[in-house]
Amino acid sequence: MSGITREPVRFESKDVPLREDVREIGTIVGEVIAEQCGQRIFDAVEQIRRAAILQRETGQRGDLRALLDSLDTPAAADVLRGFSTYFQVVNIAEKVHRIRRRREWLRDTRQRRSDSLEAAMRMLAERCPDPADARAFLDNLQIEPVFTAHPTEPTRRTILLKQQQIARRLVERMDASLTPQEQAALLANIRAQVTSGWQTEQHPNTRITVSDEREQVLFFIAESIYRVIPVVYEQLEAAIADVWGEHDPGFRPGVIFRFGSWVGGDMDGNPNVGPETIRETLALHRLTALNLYRGELRKVAAELSQAPSRIGFSQPFLDRLEAYSEAFPAALEHVAPRHRDMPYRVFCAQLSTRLAATRDGDPVGYPDAKTFIADLRLMASSLAENKGRNAGLFAVERLLWRAETFRFHLATLDLRQDSEVHRRCIGHCLGDAQWMERPRAERAARLRQLLDEGAQCPLVTDAEADKTLEVFRAAGEALQTYGTHAIGPYIISMAQGADDVLSVLLLARWAGLVDADGVVPLDIAPLLETVDDLERGPEIVAELLDDRVYRAHLETRRRRQVVMIGYSDSNKDSGIVAARWALHLAEEALVAEAESRDIDLTLFHGRGGTISRGGGRTHTAALAAPRGAVRGRLRVTEQGEIINAKYGLRGIAIRTLEQAASSVAEATLRDGGTPPPPLWREIMAEVAADSRSAYRALVHEDEDFYAYFRQATPIDVIERMNIGSRPASRRKMQGIRDLRAIPWVFAWTQTRAILPGWYGVGTGLEAAIARHGEAPLKQMFGEWMFMRAMLEDLEMVLAKCDMQIAGRYAELADPSLQRFHGVIEEEFRRTVAAVLRLKGAKTLLESDATLDRTIRLRNPYVDPMSLLQVDLLRRWRASGREDDGLFRALLLSINGIAHGLQNTG
Numbered sequence: 001m002s003g004i005t006r007e008p009v010r011f012e013s014k015d016v017p018l019r020e021d022v023r024e025i026g027t028i029v030g031e032v033i034a035e036q037c038g039q040r041i042f043d044a045v046e047q048i049r050r051a052a053i054l055q056r057e058t059g060q061r062g063d064l065r066a067l068l069d070s071l072d073t074p075a076a077a078d079v080l081r082g083f084s085t086y087f088q089v090v091n092i093a094e095k096v097h098r099i100r101r102r103r104e105w106l107r108d109t110r111q112r113r114s115d116s117l118e119a120a121m122r123m124l125a126e127r128c129p130d131p132a133d134a135r136a137f138l139d140n141l142q143i144e145p146v147f148t149a150h151p152t153e154p155t156r157r158t159i160l161l162k163q164q165q166i167a168r169r170l171v172e173r174m175d176a177s178l179t180p181q182e183q184a185a186l187l188a189n190i191r192a193q194v195t196s197g198w199q200t201e202q203h204p205n206t207r208i209t210v211s212d213e214r215e216q217v218l219f220f221i222a223e224s225i226y227r228v229i230p231v232v233y234e235q236l237e238a239a240i241a242d243v244w245g246e247h248d249p250g251f252r253p254g255v256i257f258r259f260g261s262w263v264g265g266d267m268d269g270n271p272n273v274g275p276e277t278i279r280e281t282l283a284l285h286r287l288t289a290l291n292l293y294r295g296e297l298r299k300v301a302a303e304l305s306q307a308p309s310r311i312g313f314s315q316p317f318l319d320r321l322e323a324y325s326e327a328f329p330a331a332l333e334h335v336a337p338r339h340r341d342m343p344y345r346v347f348c349a350q351l352s353t354r355l356a357a358t359r360d361g362d363p364v365g366y367p368d369a370k371t372f373i374a375d376l377r378l379m380a381s382s383l384a385e386n387k388g389r390n391a392g393l394f395a396v397e398r399l400l401w402r403a404e405t406f407r408f409h410l411a412t413l414d415l416r417q418d419s420e421v422h423r424r425c426i427g428h429c430l431g432d433a434q435w436m437e438r439p440r441a442e443r444a445a446r447l448r449q450l451l452d453e454g455a456q457c458p459l460v461t462d463a464e465a466d467k468t469l470e471v472f473r474a475a476g477e478a479l480q481t482y483g484t485h486a487i488g489p490y491i492i493s494m495a496q497g498a499d500d501v502l503s504v505l506l507l508a509r510w511a512g513l514v515d516a517d518g519v520v521p522l523d524i525a526p527l528l529e530t531v532d533d534l535e536r537g538p539e540i541v542a543e544l545l546d547d548r549v550y551r552a553h554l555e556t557r558r559r560r561q562v563v564m565i566g567y568s569d570s571n572k573d574s575g576i577v578a579a580r581w582a583l584h585l586a587e588e589a590l591v592a593e594a595e596s597r598d599i600d601l602t603l604f605h606g607r608g609g610t611i612s613r614g615g616g617r618t619h620t621a622a623l624a625a626p627r628g629a630v631r632g633r634l635r636v637t638e639q640g641e642i643i644n645a646k647y648g649l650r651g652i653a654i655r656t657l658e659q660a661a662s663s664v665a666e667a668t669l670r671d672g673g674t675p676p677p678p679l680w681r682e683i684m685a686e687v688a689a690d691s692r693s694a695y696r697a698l699v700h701e702d703e704d705f706y707a708y709f710r711q712a713t714p715i716d717v718i719e720r721m722n723i724g725s726r727p728a729s730r731r732k733m734q735g736i737r738d739l740r741a742i743p744w745v746f747a748w749t750q751t752r753a754i755l756p757g758w759y760g761v762g763t764g765l766e767a768a769i770a771r772h773g774e775a776p777l778k779q780m781f782g783e784w785m786f787m788r789a790m791l792e793d794l795e796m797v798l799a800k801c802d803m804q805i806a807g808r809y810a811e812l813a814d815p816s817l818q819r820f821h822g823v824i825e826e827e828f829r830r831t832v833a834a835v836l837r838l839k840g841a842k843t844l845l846e847s848d849a850t851l852d853r854t855i856r857l858r859n860p861y862v863d864p865m866s867l868l869q870v871d872l873l874r875r876w877r878a879s880g881r882e883d884d885g886l887f888r889a890l891l892l893s894i895n896g897i898a899h900g901l902q903n904t905g
Helices: 013-037 039-058 062-069 073-107 117-127 131-139 157-172 180-198 210-244 275-303 315-327 329-334 343-359 369-385 393-406 419-430 440-453 463-482 498-510 531-545 548-556 568-574 576-596 618-623 641-647 650-670 678-699 705-712 741-750 761-772 774-783 785-800 803-810 819-839 849-878 884-901
Strands: 142-147 412-418 487-493 524-528 560-566 600-606 633-638
Touching: 013 039, 013 073, 013 157, 013 180, 039 062, 039 073, 039 849, 062 849, 073 157, 073 180, 073 650, 073 849, 073 884, 117 131, 117 210, 117 650, 142 210, 142 412, 142 650, 157 180, 157 210, 210 275, 210 393, 210 641, 210 650, 275 343, 275 393, 275 412, 275 463, 315 329, 315 343, 315 369, 329 343, 343 369, 369 393, 412 419, 412 463, 419 440, 419 463, 419 487, 419 498, 440 498, 440 548, 463 487, 463 498, 487 498, 487 560, 498 524, 498 531, 498 548, 524 531, 531 548, 531 560, 531 568, 531 576, 560 568, 560 576, 568 576, 568 678, 568 741, 576 600, 576 678, 576 761, 576 785, 618 650, 618 785, 633 641, 633 650, 641 650, 678 761, 678 774, 678 785, 678 819, 705 819, 741 884, 761 774, 761 819, 774 785, 774 819, 785 819, 785 849, 803 819, 803 849, 849 884
Parallel strands: 142 633, 412 487, 487 524, 524 560, 560 600, 600 633
Antiparallel strands: none
């Protein structure tokens, strides 16, 4: 965008290449606007940009207001798309710059990062100097990102593909040996992608389906994560070698990374998910994995040209080659006659043929992934034993890492459903119209009796009940067809007691989901979501672990219990501080309950992308966890735009996985650090209680606030966006309580108030300072990782807020409701003041110059989109929400602001 980067900006020397990238692609965006929309729109964008900068610098609003008022709907749409496109390419440039900076760091052997694999291995060597102990530690390390279907990514897959092409061209431009002509060609390709993206409809005309969501998640797994997994393991092996030197050859890390998905299995509030999507999803997972392996085998074969006349081969390999020659004679058809004297190439063709048979359901196919992995290991061993380490073994080992990680199921499919659905199903099957209202203890006793008796499922005549039972049948089929890793835990939303878990156990038995030993082969995970649930969570889990029937089930699951803790609903329920403290206390108590019963507990973190939904730095979050809460494992949801941000580019995906592994390793070795003194816990409890009271008084207890929320945010637009396959609300819509956390946060982020990320904190901190003085709270911030992580996250959210812009949205509300903005603004100032006092700072982000600069640079370009959105909302609502042109322009504004702030929900 011509002129967009000509303003004087203070860049550190390390960021000069980023400035150059932004300047060049900004110019491309400007040229595309002029070419596609004409000089009038280009001039309008430039004038609005300059006026927005001037308003930020001087506070003068007149010129910008007049310019925006002069735009008709089509012109407003073009201007919004211009700013949105600019932010899209700038976001790409920033990601590429992260890759550049990481490469520079790797080249500088003097630098050591605290969150690197090398640093984690050095700490491990200090704590476990015996390689055997270190091996045992690494064998217990497990990182499992779980990709969800939550609709927080407003960018359609077609645009994401174009953005990846732009990123690859920017990475290629780092090559200093390129000629000017080659550089020009790369820029031309970038312009082609930007132009093509401009001509692509940003938002689909139909609602996204489960199939679309599945395709998008598989895109990231297959195109990015699958490619980089071996690289992360190679870095880990290099760190081990560097720290331990000549270590035991057996000191090879096991499989640390697994991946999961909710897409196709998350039924909670989504009528579009059920038994058929479970079957379709797992079939597609398998097909994708097998196709990836077959494609890679072709590449491996191209590298393995060894001939018996030149080198030896292990006898077990030759025996397997001969056996496969008889079993798969057609494999030779895929090997050129002149290459048939190359045993490894023939073997690769045989493996590919057997994989094809597996895909087609042919009995001669692989019975499981272990057998395929054994074949790869056989080939790797033959190469290693016959001087092949530098003649193709590297490629085979990379495929081996991928096969061990993804097996034949690619990603585990979790299942999730609301506890009420299970209760209704059982009530119908038992013919008990009062089942839902019966006390939990009474329900639990009846469920135990039914499980003890092994009663058969009664006749089902209800559609919902039949669908619920069919889900368990589909899960049973999947476990038999795709292996024990294909289905993850069955998660129960809104779990209230042991009866909700016993309900799942009974439904599984009624549906025939049992193995040959009559055991239900399923992990069942209660989900604790609200603050009340989290506070009752330890009691619920203790009741469950002490239940005779369920305890017997746990014995068949190797005494493993998964408990999911939700960050989103707890925050929406009580505000960020109360939610964080409730989560921390719940983790402590859950660990204690599990340890006292010798149960192997895995905490599954239901995090979202934004701070108010549990997002934030992985390293800090891991170190802030209480003692025993990590224990070498991280199972966490990855949602929406965060998937693209973390895994969209391969270089960043490598860093994401490396950081996750190093953070979990360090957090486990530190195991919670020094416990906080009782006074700190007392203060924290007071801050949580006071902030919760302030938050609930506004959000839940003032009966007019929901109307204000509906009028002063674009929630009515967000609810109509075709970015997800499920409704914006769960159960029966009863105001904020049943509104999903994603649209709740998304709407407030658009207004720049970002209320869920900070409201009530100022009241809580101010009261604590009044009671205890600043000294103990400052000490808490300096020495307690939990407190430090919370304040740093708060600071980032507050820095992204803009109360002046939020005030413009407030003007959309009825005059009688506009008082709420004054309340919100007062609490904002109180919160900022308290955070600055505790940090001893004069301004927000004083200690994070990079983030501060990023936000300050973006604000003037987000401002016009925000102000246009306010105007468009007013006009659209005045039309009775029927004007399609205004609605399409509003969608562009939401997309643009999301890209500008780099956050949605």
